[in-house]
Amino acid sequence: MIRRRFPWFSYLLVVTGAVLMVVPFLDMVMTSFKGPGEYGTLPYRFLPKALDLSNYRAAVGQLDLPVLFRNSVIATAVITGSVLLTSSLAGYALAKLRFPGRDFIFRLVLSTMMFPPFLFLIPHFLILVHWPLAGGNDLFGRGGAGLTVSIAALAMPFLVNSFGIFLMRQFMVSIPDEVLEAARIDGAGEFAVWWRIVLPQTKPVLVTLGLLTFVDAWNEYIWALLVSTANPDVMTLPVGIQLLQDYVDPTRTMPIVMAGLVLSILPVLILFLLLQKYYIRGVMLSGLK
Amino acid sequence: MVNTLAPETTERAHSPRSLAPAVDGPGRPRRRQALVAYFFLAPTLLFFAVFLILPLGFALLLSMSRWAGFDLGDIDPVGLDNFTRLFADGSTFLAPILTNTLLFALGTVALALAGSVLVATCIDKLRFQGLWRTLYFLPIITTVVAVGNVWKYMYEPGGLVNGVLNTLGLGSVAFLQDPDTALPSVVVVQAWASVGSAILVLTAGLKSIPESYYEAAALDGAGPVTVFWRITVPLLRPSLLFVCITQFLTGLQSFALIIVMTKGGPGDATNVAALEMYRQAFSYGDWGTASAAAFVLFVVVLMVTLVQLWFFRRKGEDV
Secondary structure, eight states, X not given: OGGGSSHHHHHHHHHHHHHHHHHHHHHHHXXXXXXXXXXXXXXXXXXXXXXXXXXXXXXXXXXXHHHHHHHHHHHHHHHHHHHHHHHHHHHHXXXXXXXXXXXXXXXXXXXXXXXXXXXXHHHHHHHHHTOTTSTTOOTTSOSSOGGGGSTHHHHGGGSOOHXXXXXXXXXXXXXXXXXXXXXXXXXXXXXXXXXXXXXXXXXXXXXXXXXXXXXXXXXXXXXXXXXXXXXXXXXXXXXXXXXXXXXXXXXXXXXXXXHHHHHHHHHHHHHHHHHHHHHHHHHHHTOOO | OXXXXXXXXXXXXXXXXXXXXXXXXXXXXXXXXXXXXXXXXXXXXHHHIIIIIHHHHHHHHHHTEEOOSSOGGGOEEOTTHHHHHHTXXXXXXXXXXXXXXXXXXXXXXXXXXXXXXXXXXHHTTSSOHHHHHHHHHGGGGSOHHHHHHHHHHHHSTTSHHHHHHHHTTOOOOOTTTSHHHHHHHHHHHHHHHHHHHHHHHHHHHHHTSOHHHHHHHHHTXXXXXXXXXXXXXXXXXXXXXXXXXXXXXXXXXXXXXXHHHTTTOSTTTTOOHHHHXXXXXXXXXXXXXXXXXXXXXXXXXXXXXXXXXXXXXHHHHHO
């Protein structure tokens, strides 16, 4: 093991870097416990004097936390469920069924990944505003606010994910045709083959894709901001916490914001720590995020 | 979420196996299978039509129109006016906005690449590799609101960064309020947040370098620095290039972090193209200018993407 001759230098560098990665999070937690008058005073103190929970109380009191949480959970659940369902259905069709136009549709799926998300921000918003026969709109999308006022708007642009379809297809291609054929001979329809044979075999990929989608949906900020500007009733956690700064007394804002942030990142953090193997594989498969 | 593919998966897409035809079951006519397939694909195709193809056409139409945003019948086509105005004299789009966009992306790439190469090569020699990678990975699973606010607070006069500077006997810096330091300060945060995923990709590259190369170098008496520059870096080149291009693409498109930290200010010091698009549309209701800005940025992103595809396809053929 020649490479391990000077590990002290590596330890020094890696640990220093790791401290730089973790300290902002520790600072967030520490600040969230700082009582009135403790934040913003010089000289800077890293540790709080005592575990003051008033910021958490203030965050919960200022924000309609149950509603924010509910909106975030609904949007995330709908997006994750829909992506898993549509990706595994489309992935199966593209991997294992024979039909005219298959290569074209597969190429279409691949090429959609070349379009960056920011390009769709404006048209998606306008399409939802002018959605026919919704939110007071007439048949031609005139008059009302369209779908932007509904909670559905939070999820709609993310219901299908091309990368998810691609991932499922690549995995399903390697399932032997003989297995599917045996099921078909036993009288199973394509739906049963998909549900009973293919899905159980793709469980690890489904977990990976589900986790990637979950984290992205939970953390989505720009789109949720646009939708909740049109209708505050559908505000999500990240948007609500960012808005907190405008409500609270400026000298007390940061600790309260930090308390809200701690609460908002906990669910994802716990899920990630439990299932990080799957998540990391997903990131490696999808390239860089 | 993702607009680029890891080289390995792209390669898999071109493998002959992916074209293997599904076998038709006895007594099940092909037509029936086609029907089922289209049924399975229906939600996806419907989504593509409404949320992909329609929006692209709509965005292109808007970029060449003037429109107040209310009645679809009032869209007023103006040809390339929006684009010419973006690049007219006195417009802020080319400088500082587009320049900032490039500086932001380049700065992020430089910092994240240097950091991730050093850390990834060092982690490779340590115990508890999974733990270290997890720590570097934390910002990626965190919302941009959390990352932005924590750093915004740390940059404040009473925050951690200035606290450290003061302890070292240095004066406080108004990082985000000073036009000269605002952009670099945001770049540091973006690089900090993206180092973890770069480390993952580089680790995969490092694992593929044969141990025997290092043993041979050690027999020749090469020191760690020589080994790093002569063996690690050259053999890691595909991974390095991949990280470089994908981080650059992400950097070109980023603006959520900037909205959270500086809202583009002070002045236009941290304004970038995607943020300008966002502001023109949703703050000023100028859908035409906003869409034109989006397409200009898209062309830049597309060119970088094509370079990437071209490079990795060629690479695939070499192998």
